[in-house]
Every structure is written in C-alpha cells, then in structure tokens.
Amino acid sequence: MRDVCMKDGITKLAMPRIGCGLDRLKWEKVSPIIQEAFADTDVEIIVCTL
Template sequence: MTYREDRKDLFTVPEDYYLAHCISADFGMGKGIVVEFNKRFDMKRKLQTKYPDYLNQYTHKRIGGDCLLEGRVLNLITKERYFQKPTIITMRLALEKMKQICLENDIKKIAMPVIGCGLDRLDWNDVSEQIKSVFTNTEVEILVCKR
C-alpha cells in the first residue's frame, strides 16, 4: 500500500482513480461532499434503483459497516440513518469491505476526502490509522484529498 495526503480537489484526480466517500444505509445523501457526488454521478438514484431494499437488509445485518461499488465510486456505509454518527468500528468494517471489493475487482488506486471527519465527526488520526491498517500488505494506492 502507498498512502499519501495531498491538498487538492478530489474531483480533479485522474480517471484511473476510484473515488471513496461515506454514506448512510438509508441513502439520505443531503449534506456534505455527498451532494457533489450526486451532482456528478447521480449516485443516490443509482443506488436506490440498484438496491431498493438496502436499508432493510442493512438493518437486519446489525453489524454495521459495508461498501457498495457503483461505477468508479466506492460508497462506504458507516451508519444506518443519515442523522446518526458512525463509530470507528463501523468505519473499520466499511474499510474492510472496500478492501475486499478492491481485491476482487483489481482496483489499485483510490482517492478520498478526509472520510468520516466532517459532518460525521470522527477523529482523522483514528480514521487514517484504520485505513493504513486495513490496506497494509496490498498494492492499493490511497490518496487523501484535503482542501
């Protein structure tokens, strides 16, 4: 794994990067950077169409943390409802699922914002340690785009 943090706009990275961000299982997607993902990729409609009963399935899992790949976007699901806050455990589980998706789909480059630390209020030091821990011993390049 290579990991770096850079001051740049996430949406200006080259097309060979997959983009990762956090969402809720209810696909609320009304605030934060997810609004831009919706504008650029029509993500909410695509996920609602592809996974019409996702919230119900997620609620029955009761473990928290998941990741859904749609196009070149990795949607990390870290909480059940949009108004809730994730935990470092649900973040870790979502990252582990993202790693599995990367390995299964030969994804080698991921760009992401400072996930889970804006509206979701997790500590970036904790989240970045989880990213490094999960992706250690992989060939995935992680680029964190800070504003």
C-alpha cells in the first residue's frame, strides 16, 4: 500500500481498521505497524470506524 501511494503520488489514504474485524487483530498492535510503514512519507492516513 505504501509503495502504491508513493508511486502514484497519493497524499491521503482512508482505510478501516485493517485486520481488526473478522481477523480479530487488536488495533493497538496494528496501528503502530501502519504508522511505522508510512513514517517517512507525506501520506496522511485517515482511519474510518463505525
């Protein structure tokens, strides 16, 4: 996802809490991984929840 954003010039990305629904991962563990992956980019990540 990071590579696609960088390649295509995407600066904003909206996503759900990936892996935290049916996969039952804990958002507290997933969020830091996503933050680390995008840390050196200008991509703004917006997490959508219901």
